[in-house]
Amino acid sequence: MANDDPQTVPPPVSDAAQPPVRAGLLRSGLVVSVMTMVSRVMGLARDVVIAALFGAGQGADAFFVAFKIPNFMRRLFAEGAFNQAFIPVLSEYAAQRSRAEVRELLDAVAGSLAVVLLLITALAMFAAPWLVWLFAPGFGRDPAKLALTAEMLRLTFPYLLLISLTAFAGSVLNTWSRFAVPAFTPVLLNLSLIGAAVLLTPLMSEPAMALAWGVMIAGLAQLAFQVPFLARLGLMPRPWPNFAHAGVRRILVLMAPALFGVSVSQINLLLDTVLASLLAPGSVSWLYYSDRLVELPLGVFGIAVGTVILPALSRRHAEQSGEHFARMLDWAMRAVLLLGVPAALALVILAEPLLISLFHYGAMTERDIAMAAMSLRAYALGLVAFMLIKVLAPGFFARQDTKTPVKVGIIAMVANMVFNLILIWPLAHAGLALATALSAFLNAGLLGYLLWRQQALVPQPGWGRYMVQLLGGCAVMGLGLAWLAPEWQQWLGWGVGQRVLHLAGLVVGGAAIYFAWLAAWGVRLRHFRLHG
Structure with missing residues (x-):
């Protein structure tokens, strides 16, 4: 795990700073996918434990909001704007500058990042009640719930500082094609x-305060x-700290618009939480559990591919x-379409069986399952789009263009709010997910x-045949799952x-049907091999 491709990484003692340029994208993507799969499976195990102990009650709602605030800022800042601005600049330094200059850049970025994050963390801990009210205004109707969430937030917010520094380290490792280590870290x-x-x-x-302490321990x-x-x-x-360093200044310039552009989907999810806090009790938790299931294929396929192509595109x-x-x-x-389209279809067909198998224990009720299934299907309809954003946005960031995704993001943000008002x-809560x-x-x-x-994306030959192959496989798989799956009410009585x-059995059977169809139509693994 420490060395994904030892033959392509320059030795630490060398004066050359250039990172590997011939890493296989398929191999690197599979490494990240496997590690991400381990992380997401453990994440589902985590949610099974939380659902069994806390269900969708007040303690669970309070924790999900207290964790969502720093987690949202992590995705927006550390794994969003910072990552997308830092990797292209670091890749350029590694390709064109000496190793001493690379180290000087790393020192300056690490110090400057730590100073900014310390200030933000201190301010957020002081203003915790106001932040909770801002992110979940519906909690203001219940002073006890608001106070509990604010107390939790003071424990969870330092996670932003710790995980942002972790993301900094992960960006360096990814640039040197050490993808496995950052991908395993969320475990x-x-x-x-x-x-x-x-x-x-x-x-x-x-x-529920135990979960807040768990977040703090995890960051360390x-x-x-x-x-x-x-x-x-x-x-x-x-x-x-050295904000005057040329590399730091360029990263800051690139980060300003990227703060918005790269994480529009996360902002939209946050808006869902704000509005859900105004709906029936449990709405925040229903959206959380359904979002968690969508995050599994998104992380394993979409984010994994986006992670490996950004350094390669930058080079x-x-x-x-x-x-x-x-x-x-x-x-x-x-x-991402190869696996994203069938994954979305499977989530729609198997929504209740998935939620029952993972979460219908302890405090989680049958009504919670039915409500979460509604939002899961709505989120699943957008899974392919979520994945495409993860691989298309690096096409701009690799060229150090962070303004264009901002303009697109503003349009999508306004549209999301309009859809929210129409569908809520x-x-x-399902209307929020569909929006x-x-x-x-x-x-x-x-x-x-x-x-x-801009001619940065040029469709290669064979798209027509590829879509026929893919959609045909999905149709056959969908029919197979619909025929094989028992009525979801039967699952409630099972152990x-x-x-x-x-x-x-359904997952393996569905995958076998899909890939057998693709193989029969001539799709081979070698067709997806490409060097970075």
Whole structure:
């Protein structure tokens, strides 16, 4: 895990700073996908424990909001704007500058990032009640719930500082093609929350506070985990704030618009939480559980591909290799569609069985399952669009263009609010999820059109045949799942073993049908091999 491709990474003692340029994108993508799959499976295990212990009650609602605030800012800032601005600049330094200059950049960025994050964290902890009211105004109607959430937020918000520094380390490792380490790191968050829920809950006067402590512990563990791998590369920074450094200034310029552009889908999800807090009790939790299931294929397929192509696209842009740049984007779109379309269809067909098998234990009621299934289907309709955003946005960021995604993001944001106002009345919380899905399609469509108009995205031959192959496989798989799956009410009476066996059989059976169809129509693994 420490060395994904030892033959392509320059030794730490070398004066050359250039990162690998011939890493196989398929291989790197599979590495990230496997590690992400481990993380997401552990995340589902975490949510099973939380659902069993806390259900969709007041404590669960309070924790989900208290965790969503720093987690949202993490995705917006650390894994969003910072990551998309930092990697292209670091890749350029690594390709064109000396190793000493690369280390100087790392020192300046680490120090400057730490100073900013310390100030933000201190301010947020002081203003915790106001932040809760801002992000979940409906909680203001229940002073006890508001106070509990604010108390939790003071424990969870320092996670932003810790995970942002972890994201900094992960960006360096990704640039040097050490993809496995950053992809595995989120497993520690899930292990920490499971441990806290099981071990600390009995010790707390307010049981849900154990989860907040679990977040704090996880942040420390994730940062500590990546330090040895940076040191092994000889790239461990000595943080020293230097906002005047040319590289830091350029990162800040790129980050300003990217703060909005790269994370529009996350902002839309946050708006869902704000509006859901005004709806029936449990709405926040229903959206959370359904979003978690959509996040599994999104992370394993969409985010994994987006993670590996950003450094590769950045290198190709630095080398002015426009033809290979366009081929990479085309490859990324085909790769996420290959798995994203059938995953979305499976979530729609198997919504209740999935939710029952994972969450219908302890405090989780049958009504909670029915409500969460509604929003899960709505989110699933937008899964392909969420994935396409993850692979199309790097096409702009790799070329250090962060303004265009902002313009697209503003359009998608306004559309999401309009869709929210239209759909919340007839569909309640499910309307919020559907609005997010619709705005994601608008976002992805505009990004793709603009890349095509700029000739950064050039469709390669064979798209017509590819779509026939893919959609035909999905149709056959969907019919198979609909025929094989028992009525979801039957699942309620089964034990955990019977549920898991039936669900595993449906997943394996559906995948076998889909890939058998693709194989019969001539789709081969070698068709997706491409070097970075």
